[in-house]
Amino acid sequence: MSSARKVLIVGGLLLAAFGMLYxxxxxxxxxxxxxxxxGASLAQAFASASQRDTVAAHGAIDAYAATKYNYVRxxxxxxxxxxxxxxxxxxxxxxxxxxxxxxxxxxLAISLVTGSFVFPTGVILQTVSHGAVYASTLAIVGSAIVMxxxxxxxxxxxxxxxS
Amino acid sequence: MSTQVGSTQIAETFAPxxxxxxxxxxxxALIAVGMLFGDIFAVFVLHQNGGQTGQALLSASEAxxxxxxxxxKQAFERIGGLLEDHGTKVxxxxxxxxxxxxALLLALIQPYVALPQKxxxxxxxxxxxxGLLLPxxxxxxxxxxxxxxxxxxxxxxxxxxxxxxxLLIVVLLAEAYGLWKWLARRAPVDEPDFPDSRxxxxxxxxxxxxxxxxxxxxxxGWYAGVDLYRHEAREAQxxxxxxxxxxxxxxxxxxxxxxxxxxAAEKAVKIAAHSHVIEFGLLAMLLSFxxxxxxxxxxxxxxxxxxxxxxxxxxxxxxxxxxxxxxxxGGIADIGGVLVIVALVAMLVGILRxxxxxxxADGAVR
Numbered sequence: 001m002s003s004a005r006k007v008l009i010v011g012g013l014l015l016a017a018f019g020m021l022y023x024x025x026x027x028x029x030x031x032x033x034x035x036x037x038x039g040a041s042l043a044q045a046f047a048s049a050s051q052r053d054t055v056a057a058h059g060a061i062d063a064y065a066a067t068k069y070n071y072v073r074x075x076x077x078x079x080x081x082x083x084x085x086x087x088x089x090x091x092x093x094x095x096x097x098x099x100x101x102x103x104x105x106x107x108l109a110i111s112l113v114t115g116s117f118v119f120p121t122g123v124i125l126q127t128v129s130h131g132a133v134y135a136s137t138l139a140i141v142g143s144a145i146v147m148x149x150x151x152x153x154x155x156x157x158x159x160x161x162x163s
Numbered sequence: 164m165s166t167q168v169g170s171t172q173i174a175e176t177f178a179p180x181x182x183x184x185x186x187x188x189x190x191x192a193l194i195a196v197g198m199l200f201g202d203i204f205a206v207f208v209l210h211q212n213g214g215q216t217g218q219a220l221l222s223a224s225e226a227x228x229x230x231x232x233x234x235x236k237q238a239f240e241r242i243g244g245l246l247e248d249h250g251t252k253v254x255x256x257x258x259x260x261x262x263x264x265x266a267l268l269l270a271l272i273q274p275y276v277a278l279p280q281k282x283x284x285x286x287x288x289x290x291x292x293x294g295l296l297l298p299x300x301x302x303x304x305x306x307x308x309x310x311x312x313x314x315x316x317x318x319x320x321x322x323x324x325x326x327x328x329x330l331l332i333v334v335l336l337a338e339a340y341g342l343w344k345w346l347a348r349r350a351p352v353d354e355p356d357f358p359d360s361r362x363x364x365x366x367x368x369x370x371x372x373x374x375x376x377x378x379x380x381x382x383x384g385w386y387a388g389v390d391l392y393r394h395e396a397r398e399a400q401x402x403x404x405x406x407x408x409x410x411x412x413x414x415x416x417x418x419x420x421x422x423x424x425x426x427a428a429e430k431a432v433k434i435a436a437h438s439h440v441i442e443f444g445l446l447a448m449l450l451s452f453x454x455x456x457x458x459x460x461x462x463x464x465x466x467x468x469x470x471x472x473x474x475x476x477x478x479x480x481x482x483x484x485x486x487x488x489x490x491x492x493g494g495i496a497d498i499g500g501v502l503v504i505v506a507l508v509a510m511l512v513g514i515l516r517x518x519x520x521x522x523x524a525d526g527a528v529r
Binding site: 009010013017039042043045046047048049050051052054057058061062064065068069072083086087089090091093094097131139140143146147150151153154155157158 | 223224226227228229230231232234235236238239243264265268271272339342346357361365366369370373374376377380381383384387388391392395398399402403406407409410441445448449451452
Protein backbone atom coordinates (compact mmCIF):
# COMPACT_ATOMS: atom_id res chain seq x y z
CA MET A 1 0.00 0.00 0.00
CA SER A 2 1.39 3.40 -0.97
CA SER A 3 2.15 6.05 1.69
CA ALA A 4 -0.55 8.34 0.25
CA ARG A 5 -3.19 5.62 0.68
CA LYS A 6 -2.00 4.88 4.23
CA VAL A 7 -2.21 8.58 5.14
CA LEU A 8 -5.74 8.83 3.74
CA ILE A 9 -7.12 5.59 5.22
CA VAL A 10 -5.56 5.94 8.68
CA GLY A 11 -6.32 9.70 8.73
CA GLY A 12 -9.90 9.04 7.62
CA LEU A 13 -10.46 6.35 10.24
CA LEU A 14 -9.04 8.55 13.01
CA LEU A 15 -11.09 11.55 11.89
CA ALA A 16 -14.31 9.49 11.65
CA ALA A 17 -13.67 7.91 15.06
CA PHE A 18 -12.92 11.35 16.54
CA GLY A 19 -16.12 12.76 15.02
CA MET A 20 -18.18 9.84 16.38
CA LEU A 21 -16.68 10.16 19.86
CA TYR A 22 -17.37 13.89 19.80
CA UNK A 23 -20.95 13.13 18.68
CA UNK A 24 -21.40 10.55 21.44
CA UNK A 25 -20.10 12.98 24.07
CA UNK A 26 -22.33 15.72 22.66
CA UNK A 27 -25.45 13.51 22.51
CA UNK A 28 -25.01 12.21 26.05
CA UNK A 29 -23.87 15.34 27.90
CA UNK A 30 -24.87 18.40 25.86
CA UNK A 31 -27.54 17.94 23.19
CA UNK A 32 -30.66 17.28 25.28
CA UNK A 33 -29.85 20.15 27.64
CA UNK A 34 -29.27 22.44 24.64
CA UNK A 35 -32.53 21.45 22.93
CA UNK A 36 -34.42 21.88 26.20
CA UNK A 37 -32.92 25.36 26.60
CA UNK A 38 -33.88 26.30 23.03
CA GLY A 39 -37.46 25.04 23.39
CA ALA A 40 -37.85 26.63 26.81
CA SER A 41 -36.52 30.02 25.57
CA LEU A 42 -38.93 30.05 22.65
CA ALA A 43 -41.93 29.04 24.76
CA GLN A 44 -40.87 31.59 27.40
CA ALA A 45 -40.75 34.33 24.76
CA PHE A 46 -44.34 33.64 23.68
CA ALA A 47 -45.52 33.26 27.28
CA SER A 48 -43.90 36.63 28.13
CA ALA A 49 -45.58 38.18 25.09
CA SER A 50 -48.94 36.84 26.27
CA GLN A 51 -48.31 38.71 29.56
CA ARG A 52 -47.39 41.89 27.57
CA ASP A 53 -43.76 41.76 28.84
CA THR A 54 -41.88 42.80 25.69
CA VAL A 55 -38.45 43.14 27.34
CA ALA A 56 -38.57 39.60 28.73
CA ALA A 57 -39.90 38.28 25.40
CA HIS A 58 -37.01 39.86 23.44
CA GLY A 59 -34.50 38.64 26.03
CA ALA A 60 -35.82 35.09 25.65
CA ILE A 61 -35.49 35.33 21.85
CA ASP A 62 -31.87 36.51 22.23
CA ALA A 63 -31.18 33.55 24.53
CA TYR A 64 -32.80 31.22 21.98
CA ALA A 65 -30.66 32.68 19.16
CA ALA A 66 -27.42 32.35 21.17
CA THR A 67 -28.16 28.73 22.08
CA LYS A 68 -29.11 27.89 18.50
CA TYR A 69 -25.87 29.50 17.21
CA ASN A 70 -23.88 27.01 19.29
CA TYR A 71 -26.19 24.06 18.51
CA VAL A 72 -25.94 24.50 14.73
CA ARG A 73 -22.14 24.61 14.80
CA UNK A 74 -21.75 21.72 17.24
CA UNK A 75 -23.93 19.45 15.10
CA UNK A 76 -22.16 20.65 11.92
CA UNK A 77 -18.74 19.84 13.36
CA UNK A 78 -19.85 16.31 14.24
CA UNK A 79 -21.29 15.61 10.78
CA UNK A 80 -18.43 17.29 8.90
CA UNK A 81 -15.68 15.42 10.75
CA UNK A 82 -17.40 12.06 10.09
CA UNK A 83 -18.31 12.95 6.48
CA UNK A 84 -14.80 14.11 5.68
CA UNK A 85 -13.42 10.99 7.38
CA UNK A 86 -15.58 8.79 5.12
CA UNK A 87 -14.46 10.76 2.07
CA UNK A 88 -10.80 10.28 3.02
CA UNK A 89 -11.32 6.50 3.39
CA UNK A 90 -13.01 6.26 -0.03
CA UNK A 91 -10.28 8.35 -1.62
CA UNK A 92 -7.69 6.16 0.12
CA UNK A 93 -9.22 3.03 -1.39
CA UNK A 94 -9.20 4.60 -4.87
CA UNK A 95 -6.02 6.67 -4.74
CA UNK A 96 -4.06 4.33 -6.99
CA UNK A 97 -6.43 5.49 -9.72
CA UNK A 98 -5.12 9.07 -9.45
CA UNK A 99 -2.74 9.44 -12.38
CA UNK A 100 -0.22 11.78 -10.70
CA UNK A 101 3.30 11.29 -9.32
CA UNK A 102 3.67 9.39 -6.03
CA UNK A 103 5.27 12.42 -4.34
CA UNK A 104 2.43 14.76 -5.36
CA UNK A 105 -0.15 12.18 -4.28
CA UNK A 106 1.45 11.98 -0.82
CA UNK A 107 1.31 15.78 -0.48
CA LEU A 108 -2.30 15.78 -1.66
CA ALA A 109 -3.15 13.13 0.95
CA ILE A 110 -1.47 15.13 3.72
CA SER A 111 -3.29 18.30 2.58
CA LEU A 112 -6.65 16.52 2.55
CA VAL A 113 -6.18 15.11 6.07
CA THR A 114 -4.90 18.44 7.45
CA GLY A 115 -7.69 20.49 5.85
CA SER A 116 -10.33 17.99 6.97
CA PHE A 117 -9.22 18.36 10.58
CA VAL A 118 -8.64 22.13 10.56
CA PHE A 119 -11.91 23.16 8.85
CA PRO A 120 -14.36 21.76 11.48
CA THR A 121 -11.95 22.82 14.27
CA GLY A 122 -12.38 26.41 13.07
CA VAL A 123 -16.16 25.96 13.11
CA ILE A 124 -16.23 24.64 16.71
CA LEU A 125 -13.95 27.45 17.86
CA GLN A 126 -16.64 29.91 16.72
CA THR A 127 -18.72 28.71 19.70
CA VAL A 128 -15.96 29.64 22.15
CA SER A 129 -16.16 33.26 21.09
CA HIS A 130 -19.14 34.20 18.88
CA GLY A 131 -18.00 35.78 15.62
CA ALA A 132 -14.27 35.32 16.37
CA VAL A 133 -12.19 36.21 13.30
CA TYR A 134 -9.41 33.69 14.03
CA ALA A 135 -11.95 30.84 14.15
CA SER A 136 -13.58 31.82 10.86
CA THR A 137 -10.14 32.23 9.26
CA LEU A 138 -9.17 28.74 10.40
CA ALA A 139 -12.40 27.29 8.95
CA ILE A 140 -11.90 29.11 5.64
CA VAL A 141 -8.23 28.05 5.34
CA GLY A 142 -9.08 24.43 6.19
CA SER A 143 -11.89 24.21 3.65
CA ALA A 144 -9.78 25.96 1.00
CA ILE A 145 -7.01 23.36 1.47
CA VAL A 146 -9.53 20.51 1.07
CA MET A 147 -11.08 22.07 -2.04
CA UNK A 148 -7.73 22.78 -3.72
CA UNK A 149 -6.60 19.21 -3.06
CA UNK A 150 -9.92 17.82 -4.36
CA UNK A 151 -9.55 19.76 -7.63
CA UNK A 152 -6.15 18.12 -8.13
CA UNK A 153 -7.57 14.69 -7.24
CA UNK A 154 -10.51 15.07 -9.68
CA UNK A 155 -8.04 15.99 -12.41
CA UNK A 156 -5.90 12.98 -11.50
CA UNK A 157 -8.89 10.63 -11.66
CA UNK A 158 -9.91 11.88 -15.10
CA UNK A 159 -6.40 11.48 -16.56
CA UNK A 160 -5.41 8.28 -18.35
CA UNK A 161 -2.28 6.71 -16.84
CA UNK A 162 0.76 7.54 -18.98
CA SER A 163 3.04 4.74 -17.77
CA MET B 164 -19.07 -6.27 -25.00
CA SER B 165 -20.14 -7.36 -21.53
CA THR B 166 -18.30 -7.79 -18.29
CA GLN B 167 -16.10 -10.85 -18.38
CA VAL B 168 -17.95 -13.23 -16.13
CA GLY B 169 -15.32 -15.86 -16.52
CA SER B 170 -12.45 -13.61 -15.43
CA THR B 171 -10.97 -15.56 -12.52
CA GLN B 172 -9.28 -12.51 -11.08
CA ILE B 173 -12.53 -10.56 -10.75
CA ALA B 174 -14.56 -13.61 -9.74
CA GLU B 175 -12.21 -14.33 -6.83
CA THR B 176 -13.06 -10.95 -5.34
CA PHE B 177 -16.79 -11.73 -5.32
CA ALA B 178 -17.10 -15.19 -3.78
CA PRO B 179 -20.64 -16.61 -3.26
CA UNK B 180 -22.25 -15.31 -0.08
CA UNK B 181 -19.01 -13.66 0.99
CA UNK B 182 -19.10 -10.70 3.37
CA UNK B 183 -18.20 -8.39 0.49
CA UNK B 184 -21.03 -9.64 -1.70
CA UNK B 185 -23.54 -9.28 1.15
CA UNK B 186 -22.35 -5.76 1.89
CA UNK B 187 -22.46 -4.69 -1.77
CA UNK B 188 -25.99 -6.05 -2.33
CA UNK B 189 -27.29 -4.85 1.04
CA UNK B 190 -25.57 -1.47 0.77
CA UNK B 191 -27.01 -0.64 -2.65
CA ALA B 192 -30.46 -1.90 -1.61
CA LEU B 193 -30.41 0.24 1.56
CA ILE B 194 -29.38 3.33 -0.43
CA ALA B 195 -32.08 2.74 -3.07
CA VAL B 196 -34.84 2.21 -0.48
CA GLY B 197 -33.60 5.17 1.60
CA MET B 198 -33.68 7.42 -1.47
CA LEU B 199 -37.12 6.18 -2.50
CA PHE B 200 -38.37 6.96 1.00
CA GLY B 201 -36.80 10.44 0.73
CA ASP B 202 -38.56 11.07 -2.58
CA ILE B 203 -41.93 9.92 -1.19
CA PHE B 204 -41.39 12.09 1.89
CA ALA B 205 -40.54 15.13 -0.26
CA VAL B 206 -43.68 14.72 -2.37
CA PHE B 207 -46.31 13.73 0.21
CA VAL B 208 -45.17 14.98 3.63
CA LEU B 209 -42.58 17.78 3.55
CA HIS B 210 -44.62 20.75 2.29
CA GLN B 211 -47.81 19.71 4.08
CA ASN B 212 -45.90 19.42 7.36
CA GLY B 213 -44.32 22.86 6.83
CA GLY B 214 -47.76 24.40 6.24
CA GLN B 215 -49.17 22.84 9.41
CA THR B 216 -46.19 24.05 11.44
CA GLY B 217 -46.77 27.59 10.14
CA GLN B 218 -50.43 27.35 11.16
CA ALA B 219 -49.45 26.19 14.65
CA LEU B 220 -46.97 29.08 14.98
CA LEU B 221 -49.73 31.47 13.94
CA SER B 222 -52.00 29.94 16.62
CA ALA B 223 -49.23 30.50 19.20
CA SER B 224 -48.97 34.17 18.13
CA GLU B 225 -52.73 34.64 18.26
CA ALA B 226 -52.88 33.02 21.70
CA UNK B 227 -50.07 35.34 22.87
CA UNK B 228 -51.95 38.31 21.42
CA UNK B 229 -55.08 37.27 23.33
CA UNK B 230 -53.07 36.86 26.55
CA UNK B 231 -53.88 33.15 26.52
CA UNK B 232 -50.83 31.44 28.07
CA UNK B 233 -52.50 28.02 28.00
CA UNK B 234 -53.18 28.46 24.27
CA UNK B 235 -49.49 29.27 23.72
CA LYS B 236 -48.55 26.07 25.52
CA GLN B 237 -50.98 23.98 23.47
CA ALA B 238 -49.74 25.49 20.21
CA PHE B 239 -46.14 24.69 21.13
CA GLU B 240 -47.13 21.11 21.99
CA ARG B 241 -48.61 20.85 18.49
CA ILE B 242 -45.45 22.35 16.95
CA GLY B 243 -43.39 19.80 18.94
CA GLY B 244 -45.46 16.94 17.47
CA LEU B 245 -45.13 18.28 13.92
CA LEU B 246 -41.37 18.77 14.31
CA GLU B 247 -41.08 15.20 15.63
CA ASP B 248 -43.04 13.91 12.62
CA HIS B 249 -40.78 15.87 10.24
CA GLY B 250 -37.54 15.08 12.09
CA THR B 251 -38.09 11.33 12.36
CA LYS B 252 -38.88 11.05 8.63
CA VAL B 253 -35.79 13.03 7.64
CA UNK B 254 -33.74 10.87 10.04
CA UNK B 255 -35.22 7.65 8.57
CA UNK B 256 -34.13 8.76 5.08
CA UNK B 257 -30.67 9.89 6.21
CA UNK B 258 -29.92 6.87 8.41
CA UNK B 259 -31.00 4.31 5.80
CA UNK B 260 -28.91 5.85 3.00
CA UNK B 261 -25.95 6.44 5.31
CA UNK B 262 -26.09 2.83 6.53
CA UNK B 263 -25.94 1.86 2.84
CA UNK B 264 -22.89 4.08 2.28
CA UNK B 265 -21.21 2.53 5.32
CA ALA B 266 -22.00 -0.97 4.02
CA LEU B 267 -20.30 -0.15 0.70
CA LEU B 268 -17.38 1.38 2.60
CA LEU B 269 -17.07 -1.80 4.67
CA ALA B 270 -17.16 -3.86 1.46
CA LEU B 271 -14.19 -1.79 0.26
CA ILE B 272 -12.04 -2.45 3.31
CA GLN B 273 -12.83 -6.19 3.65
CA PRO B 274 -9.43 -7.22 2.22
CA TYR B 275 -7.77 -5.37 5.10
CA VAL B 276 -9.94 -6.83 7.86
CA ALA B 277 -7.85 -9.65 9.33
CA LEU B 278 -10.68 -11.83 10.64
CA PRO B 279 -11.86 -15.33 9.64
CA GLN B 280 -14.29 -15.38 6.69
CA LYS B 281 -17.03 -16.88 8.89
CA UNK B 282 -16.82 -13.98 11.34
CA UNK B 283 -16.72 -11.43 8.52
CA UNK B 284 -19.92 -12.91 7.09
CA UNK B 285 -21.65 -12.78 10.49
CA UNK B 286 -20.55 -9.16 10.92
CA UNK B 287 -21.90 -8.28 7.47
CA UNK B 288 -25.29 -9.87 8.27
CA UNK B 289 -25.47 -8.10 11.62
CA UNK B 290 -24.55 -4.77 10.02
CA UNK B 291 -27.27 -5.08 7.40
CA UNK B 292 -29.82 -6.09 10.04
CA UNK B 293 -28.85 -3.06 12.13
CA GLY B 294 -28.85 -0.80 9.06
CA LEU B 295 -32.44 -1.86 8.32
CA LEU B 296 -33.82 -1.87 11.88
CA LEU B 297 -32.35 1.51 12.86
CA PRO B 298 -34.35 3.56 10.30
CA UNK B 299 -37.45 1.39 10.83
CA UNK B 300 -37.23 2.12 14.56
CA UNK B 301 -36.75 5.85 13.92
CA UNK B 302 -39.75 5.91 11.56
CA UNK B 303 -41.98 4.26 14.18
CA UNK B 304 -41.04 6.68 17.00
CA UNK B 305 -43.71 9.23 15.99
CA UNK B 306 -46.46 6.60 15.66
CA UNK B 307 -45.69 4.30 18.60
CA UNK B 308 -44.93 7.07 21.09
CA UNK B 309 -44.88 5.82 24.67
CA UNK B 310 -47.52 3.07 24.16
CA UNK B 311 -46.93 0.08 26.50
CA UNK B 312 -43.50 1.48 27.40
CA UNK B 313 -42.19 0.86 30.91
CA UNK B 314 -39.95 3.96 30.58
CA UNK B 315 -40.97 7.55 31.34
CA UNK B 316 -39.59 9.18 28.18
CA UNK B 317 -38.44 6.37 25.85
CA UNK B 318 -40.88 4.38 23.71
CA UNK B 319 -40.45 0.89 22.24
CA UNK B 320 -39.59 2.32 18.82
CA UNK B 321 -36.74 4.31 20.37
CA UNK B 322 -35.57 1.15 22.11
CA UNK B 323 -35.55 -0.63 18.73
CA UNK B 324 -33.66 2.23 17.05
CA UNK B 325 -31.13 2.56 19.88
CA UNK B 326 -30.54 -1.21 19.98
CA UNK B 327 -29.98 -1.28 16.21
CA UNK B 328 -27.62 1.70 16.51
CA UNK B 329 -25.70 -0.12 19.25
CA LEU B 330 -25.51 -3.20 17.01
CA LEU B 331 -23.98 -1.06 14.23
CA ILE B 332 -21.41 0.37 16.65
CA VAL B 333 -20.47 -3.14 17.85
CA VAL B 334 -20.01 -4.33 14.25
CA LEU B 335 -17.92 -1.25 13.39
CA LEU B 336 -15.75 -1.83 16.46
CA ALA B 337 -15.23 -5.46 15.41
CA GLU B 338 -14.31 -4.35 11.87
CA ALA B 339 -11.91 -1.76 13.36
CA TYR B 340 -10.36 -4.54 15.46
CA GLY B 341 -9.84 -6.58 12.29
CA LEU B 342 -8.24 -3.58 10.60
CA TRP B 343 -6.01 -2.98 13.61
CA LYS B 344 -4.90 -6.63 13.46
CA TRP B 345 -3.99 -6.17 9.81
CA LEU B 346 -2.13 -2.93 10.46
CA ALA B 347 -0.30 -4.24 13.53
CA ARG B 348 0.76 -7.60 12.19
CA ARG B 349 1.00 -6.59 8.54
CA ALA B 350 -0.38 -10.04 7.93
CA PRO B 351 -1.96 -10.70 4.53
CA VAL B 352 -5.61 -11.69 4.65
CA ASP B 353 -7.20 -14.44 2.58
CA GLU B 354 -9.15 -12.07 0.35
CA PRO B 355 -8.04 -10.26 -2.79
CA ASP B 356 -8.50 -6.49 -3.19
CA PHE B 357 -11.20 -5.01 -5.45
CA PRO B 358 -10.31 -5.31 -9.14
CA ASP B 359 -8.03 -2.36 -10.00
CA SER B 360 -9.36 -1.50 -13.42
CA ARG B 361 -9.24 2.03 -14.90
CA UNK B 362 -12.25 1.66 -17.16
CA UNK B 363 -14.24 4.60 -18.57
CA UNK B 364 -17.10 3.93 -16.10
CA UNK B 365 -14.79 3.91 -13.13
CA UNK B 366 -12.91 7.05 -14.11
CA UNK B 367 -16.14 8.89 -14.93
CA UNK B 368 -17.77 7.97 -11.61
CA UNK B 369 -14.61 8.82 -9.68
CA UNK B 370 -13.97 12.20 -11.30
CA UNK B 371 -17.72 13.00 -11.51
CA UNK B 372 -18.13 12.10 -7.83
CA UNK B 373 -15.16 14.23 -6.82
CA UNK B 374 -16.51 17.19 -8.81
CA UNK B 375 -19.94 16.78 -7.17
CA UNK B 376 -18.32 16.81 -3.73
CA UNK B 377 -16.26 19.82 -4.72
CA UNK B 378 -19.40 21.67 -5.87
CA UNK B 379 -21.02 20.78 -2.55
CA UNK B 380 -18.04 22.19 -0.66
CA UNK B 381 -18.07 25.39 -2.71
CA UNK B 382 -21.78 25.83 -2.11
CA UNK B 383 -21.33 25.07 1.60
CA GLY B 384 -18.54 27.67 1.81
CA TRP B 385 -20.74 30.21 0.06
CA TYR B 386 -23.65 29.43 2.40
CA ALA B 387 -21.45 29.72 5.52
CA GLY B 388 -19.88 32.97 4.33
CA VAL B 389 -22.90 34.76 2.89
CA ASP B 390 -26.11 33.26 4.29
CA LEU B 391 -25.55 31.62 7.68
CA TYR B 392 -25.06 34.72 9.87
CA ARG B 393 -27.68 36.68 7.91
CA HIS B 394 -30.21 33.87 8.39
CA GLU B 395 -29.49 33.65 12.11
CA ALA B 396 -29.97 37.40 12.58
CA ARG B 397 -33.13 37.35 10.44
CA GLU B 398 -34.68 34.50 12.41
CA ALA B 399 -34.24 36.31 15.74
CA GLN B 400 -35.59 39.56 14.25
CA UNK B 401 -38.65 37.87 12.72
CA UNK B 402 -39.48 36.17 16.03
CA UNK B 403 -39.18 39.50 17.85
CA UNK B 404 -41.40 41.19 15.24
CA UNK B 405 -43.90 38.36 15.62
CA UNK B 406 -44.08 38.87 19.37
CA UNK B 407 -44.31 42.65 18.98
CA UNK B 408 -47.15 42.19 16.51
CA UNK B 409 -48.88 39.86 18.98
CA UNK B 410 -48.47 42.51 21.68
CA UNK B 411 -50.01 45.12 19.41
CA UNK B 412 -53.27 43.28 18.98
CA UNK B 413 -52.15 40.77 16.37
CA UNK B 414 -51.81 43.13 13.40
CA UNK B 415 -49.02 41.93 11.13
CA UNK B 416 -48.65 38.53 12.81
CA UNK B 417 -49.63 36.67 9.65
CA UNK B 418 -46.95 38.51 7.67
CA UNK B 419 -44.29 37.67 10.24
CA UNK B 420 -45.30 33.99 10.36
CA UNK B 421 -45.13 33.92 6.55
CA UNK B 422 -41.64 35.52 6.70
CA UNK B 423 -40.57 32.89 9.21
CA UNK B 424 -41.86 30.15 6.89
CA UNK B 425 -39.99 31.65 3.92
CA UNK B 426 -36.78 31.83 5.93
CA ALA B 427 -37.19 28.22 7.10
CA ALA B 428 -37.76 27.14 3.48
CA GLU B 429 -34.70 29.09 2.26
CA LYS B 430 -32.49 27.50 4.93
CA ALA B 431 -33.90 24.03 4.26
CA VAL B 432 -33.35 24.07 0.48
CA LYS B 433 -29.81 25.44 0.79
CA ILE B 434 -28.79 22.87 3.38
CA ALA B 435 -30.55 20.08 1.45
CA ALA B 436 -28.77 21.04 -1.79
CA HIS B 437 -25.40 21.10 0.03
CA SER B 438 -25.83 17.72 1.70
CA HIS B 439 -27.40 15.97 -1.31
CA VAL B 440 -24.74 16.98 -3.82
CA ILE B 441 -21.99 15.75 -1.47
CA GLU B 442 -23.80 12.49 -0.69
CA PHE B 443 -24.38 11.81 -4.39
CA GLY B 444 -20.69 12.50 -5.03
CA LEU B 445 -19.73 9.98 -2.39
CA LEU B 446 -22.23 7.50 -3.84
CA ALA B 447 -20.75 7.88 -7.33
CA MET B 448 -17.27 7.24 -5.96
CA LEU B 449 -18.41 4.17 -4.01
CA LEU B 450 -20.25 2.78 -7.04
CA SER B 451 -17.12 3.11 -9.15
CA PHE B 452 -15.63 0.20 -7.19
CA UNK B 453 -18.45 -2.20 -8.04
CA UNK B 454 -18.45 -1.47 -11.78
CA UNK B 455 -16.43 -4.62 -12.64
CA UNK B 456 -19.34 -6.65 -11.19
CA UNK B 457 -22.05 -4.94 -13.25
CA UNK B 458 -22.83 -7.60 -15.88
CA UNK B 459 -24.28 -5.43 -18.62
CA UNK B 460 -23.08 -4.36 -22.06
CA UNK B 461 -20.56 -1.51 -22.08
CA UNK B 462 -23.12 0.76 -23.72
CA UNK B 463 -25.70 0.19 -20.98
CA UNK B 464 -23.11 0.44 -18.22
CA UNK B 465 -22.16 3.87 -19.55
CA UNK B 466 -25.78 4.92 -19.85
CA UNK B 467 -26.45 4.09 -16.20
CA UNK B 468 -23.29 5.91 -15.11
CA UNK B 469 -24.32 9.04 -17.03
CA UNK B 470 -27.91 8.81 -15.78
CA UNK B 471 -26.70 8.56 -12.19
CA UNK B 472 -24.43 11.59 -12.57
CA UNK B 473 -27.13 13.56 -14.42
CA UNK B 474 -29.68 12.86 -11.67
CA UNK B 475 -27.06 13.72 -9.06
CA UNK B 476 -26.58 17.19 -10.62
CA UNK B 477 -30.29 17.70 -11.34
CA UNK B 478 -31.66 17.08 -7.84
CA UNK B 479 -29.52 19.55 -5.82
CA UNK B 480 -29.68 22.18 -8.59
CA UNK B 481 -33.47 22.18 -8.70
CA UNK B 482 -33.78 21.90 -4.93
CA UNK B 483 -31.94 25.25 -4.87
CA UNK B 484 -34.18 26.65 -7.60
CA UNK B 485 -37.29 25.83 -5.55
CA UNK B 486 -36.94 29.28 -3.99
CA UNK B 487 -37.41 30.92 -7.39
CA UNK B 488 -39.48 28.43 -9.37
CA UNK B 489 -41.58 26.90 -6.59
CA UNK B 490 -43.16 23.49 -6.93
CA UNK B 491 -42.12 23.08 -10.59
CA UNK B 492 -38.49 23.01 -9.47
CA GLY B 493 -39.46 20.67 -6.64
CA GLY B 494 -41.00 18.29 -9.16
CA ILE B 495 -37.90 18.35 -11.36
CA ALA B 496 -35.72 17.74 -8.28
CA ASP B 497 -37.87 14.70 -7.43
CA ILE B 498 -37.38 13.43 -11.00
CA GLY B 499 -33.61 13.83 -10.47
CA GLY B 500 -33.95 11.63 -7.39
CA VAL B 501 -35.91 9.04 -9.37
CA LEU B 502 -33.19 8.99 -12.07
CA VAL B 503 -30.54 8.26 -9.43
CA ILE B 504 -32.72 5.48 -7.99
CA VAL B 505 -33.31 3.98 -11.46
CA ALA B 506 -29.57 3.99 -12.25
CA LEU B 507 -28.81 2.51 -8.85
CA VAL B 508 -31.35 -0.30 -9.27
CA ALA B 509 -30.07 -0.97 -12.82
CA MET B 510 -26.53 -1.37 -11.46
CA LEU B 511 -27.86 -3.65 -8.71
CA VAL B 512 -29.59 -5.77 -11.37
CA GLY B 513 -26.30 -5.93 -13.30
CA ILE B 514 -24.48 -7.10 -10.16
CA LEU B 515 -27.20 -9.69 -9.47
CA ARG B 516 -26.84 -10.97 -13.04
CA UNK B 517 -23.07 -11.16 -12.56
CA UNK B 518 -23.32 -13.14 -9.35
CA UNK B 519 -25.97 -15.41 -10.87
CA UNK B 520 -23.72 -16.25 -13.83
CA UNK B 521 -20.74 -16.67 -11.52
CA UNK B 522 -22.54 -19.03 -9.17
CA UNK B 523 -24.06 -21.03 -12.02
CA ALA B 524 -20.61 -21.44 -13.61
CA ASP B 525 -19.11 -22.56 -10.30
CA GLY B 526 -22.01 -24.90 -9.58
CA ALA B 527 -22.75 -22.92 -6.45
CA VAL B 528 -26.42 -22.68 -7.34
CA ARG B 529 -28.19 -25.99 -6.93
